[in-house]
Amino acid sequence: MKIALLSYSTKPRGGVVHTLALAEALAAAGQDVTVWTLGRGGDAGFFRPVDPAVRLRIVPFPDGPPEETVGERILRSIAVLGRAFEPFAAAYDIVHAQDCISANAVGGRCVRTVHHIDHFTTPELAACHERAIVEPYAHICVSAAVATELADGWGIEAEVIPNGVAYDRFATTEPAARANWRARLGRYVLTVGGIEPRKGSLDLLEAYALLRCAHPDVRLVIAGGETLFDYRDYRARWEARAAELRVEPVVLGEVAEDELPPLVAAASAFAFPSVKEGFGLAAMEALAAGVPLVVRDLPVLREVFDSAARFATTHQDLAAELGAALTYDAPARRTRGRRLAARHTWATAAERHLTFYGSRLKDTSRTPLREAVPAEGAR
Known part of the structure; x- marks a missing residue:
């Protein structure tokens, strides 16, 4: 099967991590896989090496x-990616968009993974x-x-295929590398994803201020x-x-x-107070590493993590649960947690993607792409 996976960036965001890992697993299963993306700011490659089979x-x-x-x-991102992809579109059996930019770039001809709804x-x-x-x-x-949100809001039925996780990569880290981080940072609570509204960064800041009352030596990273x-x-x-x-x-x-x-x-606890998530890949990686996990009490995170995590609603709850974890x-x-991640x-x-692709090949649309500005070439 000839498959195109489309993303919007070369940087280590969750959807990009998902795209590359899925592409490599599909290639390992014998499929012909190409990843399309935008190289922003002069990027000529992804944030990590990619299996040459992709x-x-x-x-x-x-x-x-x-x-x-x-x-x-x-809008410019959509136009540039769409115009670059158009001459190659008919060569693929499956065109799979991983985000709203790439889905807009290829229009109705694609399978779409909806990671979360914004x-x-x-x-x-x-x-x-x-x-x-x-x-x-x-839809996947x-x-x-998230599939329930899609059904309730749009009447769309989606296939549910959970993320994978690079279990061995996080479960078997070198002691010296962990010790280097501890020497640099001391005892710390870690979060991954940056400072932004969806990640609940202000709530985590408030929780950290409360947490320091009982744990003054702990840093937030x-x-x-x-x-x-x-x-x-x-x-x-x-x-x-x-x-x-x-x-x-x-930071x-x-x-x-x-x-x-x-x-x-090396973290003493991992905080994941997102107000909107589709799965929580970074949190699952923390479980693979054996790190205590505290997450926002959302239906999706209850579904994914169940009894492997601690749950919090307010920043006061978050501080209390982080304190308990520490x-x-x-x-x-x-x-x-380790068993769940594994x-x-x-x-x-x-x-599961291949099974789904096979079931939907007959539905592939050849709707032309919407008008887009000329691309500036592809590498």
């Missing part, structure tokens, strides 16, 4: 003018989000909770965070509130691929 088509996407808005950048107020983004849900001819969700959206106002609010609370979290930004597993494994986390809970393999995810 073909890469990275479409150059130069920075726009300083006055370009988020909405304009999104609610935008910017008109361009709201329209793109809606088209990316209603136009694809088939990474959890039943924040890794990751590359995104297309402009969260400067939110980041400014976050920084102002940190100053008011007199706390100084460590690492993007962490090198080989440094992330020991950073996770004080004593039952070995049985850690064992459940069950989520990319090989299984690939097998």
